[in-house]
Amino acid sequence: MPGSGKTSARIPNALAHSCGDSKVLPVFERIVGVDPSDPEGLIPLAVSLSPLECRIPQWVPGPGAGRTHTLRLWWRVRGVEVLADSQPFTGPLNPALFPYPLYVPADYMREADAVVEAFYTVDDGTGGLPVPSFPWPLTVDNNPPRFRDPDDKARFVDPAIEASGITEEVLAANPFIEVAVPAYIGRANRDRVGYYLSNNTPPFPPIQTDSQEFALVTDPLILRIRAEHFRGLNNGTAYLQYRLYDRAGNFSGFSAPMDFQVLLIATPINLPRPDIRPPAYLDFLIKRDDARAVVTARIPREYDNFAPGDSVVMIWDGRPVLPAQLITGFPAEVDIPWDILRGLDPLALIEVEVHYEIHRVGRPAVPSPSNFFWVDLTVAGQDHANAPALLNQTLALVDVFGKGSGLHNELDFRDATAGAEVWGRLYQNPVAGERLELYWNGVGPVAHYDVQSGDVFDQPVQFTDVPGSVIVDGGNYADLPVYYTTSNGVNEQQSDNTLVNVHAAPLIRFDAPLIAHSLHGPARYLTCASTPAICHGVYWFIRDDFRFEPLDQIEFFWQGYLTNNGEQPIHETAFTATVEYVPGGQSLRVWPWEKIEPMRDYASAVAEYFVRRRGALIAHSLPALVRIDRTSAGTRPPCQPGDSGFCDDAQDDCAAPGTDRSEVAE
Structure with a gap:
């Protein structure tokens, strides 16, 4: 193991060598896999397992035409020089071949711990001494660090954590959990400790959680483990084991396991892919009409380990919808605003990636798997600032x-x-x-x-x-x-x-339709006491007029209102009926009861009709307003069909009233 306790060599500025004219060739252009700035020339373990490639620059002068020079690679260990590789060259040299690779056999690097030198020589074949290069000092290290005791194991620096185990309170208070590693044999500068957090011992699968380098042998052997690493563990007994690595890549076996308890709120898992709330994307394309109705991305079902307080950030094509939205139920929906949906790129038919993150206080965000959706927001014509609104005021008027x-x-x-x-x-x-x-x-x-x-x-x-x-x-x-x-x-x-x-065509003005029921009180209200009973429908009568012609179409309209003066329309009461003109007048019934029932307390309705002749609109009646009140003093709620004395018979219809009832509306 190279380090403070090992011999190291430095690349010299010159080399005293007696060889005729005392020439010295330049050092290797490169030794592949060895850091040229490393003063120890450490050969990493992975590099030493294969022949070591040494790249040699072209020497000057090279062999003349027909002359041969021999290039040799040497390996000097403990003062003994061993030939590693050689190659003859017949002149002139081809510059395209350089730097030329020669190789040190992998077996030469099986020393447990040695400082060596690699250099090359050029023999011009004249019988003189070969010309050497400057040597490149190298360190071979196949000696891994070792535990002092097979039972050596890590321990929590804080005894309170050792006693309590890993809890939510511990992780909230400690962004890093400190763990002490015992001293070991063969420690050197830039050693590394790789650790494994697992619910199994030995760890399975043996995926290293993280590692930490110790620059100097004097540094305390304290691992600072990020709190979120512990969240990947299941509740119950867990283990921490570690390996020792030197700079060359030699490593020890597993340490003895440090066991501890995990008592955490389970992390969200099995997050489903997001989908799009119908009806958007039922046609497998998100368009501008979908955007106008609001595109909503969803978490379609509850994920495992959901906890109250979880929130979601939906991420649409890399653009997050902020702030995070509290999840109150499932499907959990997030509206995608236009600026997120539109993005900044030129409009085109594109497939966008959508995923989301679950946020929980004190924990890293948990990402979901992605889903992909086709989006086409292109338009005929220039876009506009109020998009996706249908109205584009930058378009020319006709x-x-x-x-x-x-x-x-x-x-x-x-x-x-x-x-x-x-x-x-x-x-x-x-x-x-x-x-x-x-x-x-x-x-x-x-x-x-x-x-x-x-x-x-x-x-x-x-x-x-x-x-x-x-x-x-x-x-x-x-x-x-x-x-x-x-x-x-x-x-x-x-x-x-x-x-x-x-x-282009003036409309004929016809009289208003007539209500065909008795009305009550000074304000003339349609009530539960009106005859015929309004539970069977509200009847209107359209009087004959000399301006009618055969085949004219009468389009009758009724609309209910909350007030007694025709204001605040009740949309569900809208009623329309089309009949063909018949001589002598026309009766119409507003039905079913649902078109009448919402008018209860001091309400009203308006009836009117239009006349079309051969499809063209030719007339419009005056509107007729009728006040409606289905309550009486001290009586609540309003009368309904089946109430005693109010349409409590089985009759479903009344005979259409004739013209003799018209006087009740006048």
Whole structure:
């Protein structure tokens, strides 16, 4: 073992050698595996197990044409020079061969402990003395360090830890656990102690936990073991054993085991791979519509050794979602914000790696295995600051031109037949095959434009014509919204609205529908006492009008409200029915009961209808508001079907009231 107790040699600046003109050749270019800066020239054990490669530089002058020089490698040990290898060279020398390797046989390095010299000579074949090189001092060390006693074992420096064992309190108070190693035979500078923490003795599998080098022989033999290394042990009896290593790589057997107790809260294990909360990724692709609905990565089930207080950091394509989120149940969900989902790289179809870490106070994070998901956030057109919002206000607005009226962004009765042209300007980097689709008052697509090869940014493009029927069906509005979407087949963006003044067909105004029940009280409420009983439905009557025509379609709408003045709509009460006009008036029933039941205490509902003729909207009634109250003084809760005196019969329907009931709503 090289060290403070061993002989060492230094590379000399010159070598006194009598050989004709006293020339000395340069030292080896390199001895492979030996550190040239090591003054001892220590040959590592792994290197000594194979022939030692010594690389020799080209010498000058070399042999002339047809002359032969012989290169010899020598091994000098205890004053005895032994030939290790040789090679003749016939001139002239080929520089491509140098530095030239000669080898010391592995058997030459089987000395237990020796300081040797390696050098080479060049014999020019003239009968004179060969010219030597400067020697390279080397140290052969095959002598491992040894225990003084086979029962030598480590011990905790702190007797309190030896008494208590490894507990949560111990690890929380000690980032490093100090363990003393007994003195041993053959200690030298830069020796190393490798240790094994295991629940088995000898350790199985024999995977070294860590090692620690001791620079000087005077350093205390104290191992400082990181606290987290103990967390890999199971609760119960555990063992620490160690090996001794010298600088050459010689090592001892296992020390005697130091046994101790482990009493820890078990570390999380068997972490499942993350998944994505449905409906995102049901089509095996995460897109912008998923992002708008929020992409949520999950721990799908409880892992082993879960403990209250555990938190999770989800890591999406290398980007952590911070701060850590407390786990309150399983599946444990983490919303992935847009900046994490989007990242900084150019948009493309990519497969991202997703995993998570379980964080527990006082412990290193525990990583899960990874899962991989396909993501495509590309768009037709430039992206925008409010992504992933569908509305992209950087897209150009359309211009609507009336083909009959000749007006821009205004349409009148002349366009009801002629239709309209719609023009737009292309977004950045258009790609052939992408599509723009036009929406008229929220309905569509009613027209489109397909990007062509050669199209460029800001180029004017014309959508397919918007027919007059679309204009008429869209209705008359002073600010009817018209917008378009862009699509690359995966994701859409939407332009802002162009507001179009449409007065193409005036709507006929019909009378409001009539409530066909008795109403009560000064404010005229629909109550549990109204007849017919409202548990069988709320009936309305649409009076005949000379402006109706056969085949007209009547679209009836009902909406309930929490207040008695038609405010705060109750969405689940929305009801619609479409009937064909019949002479003499039309009865309609709001049913089932679920459309009526939410209106309980001083509530209301509004009924109205629209009329379409050959698909075109031609009329809209005035709205009719009816107040509803199903409670009475001192009576709670509100009446329900089956209550005594309120629809407690088995009747499921009532005869439709006729026009003779219309007077109750007037």
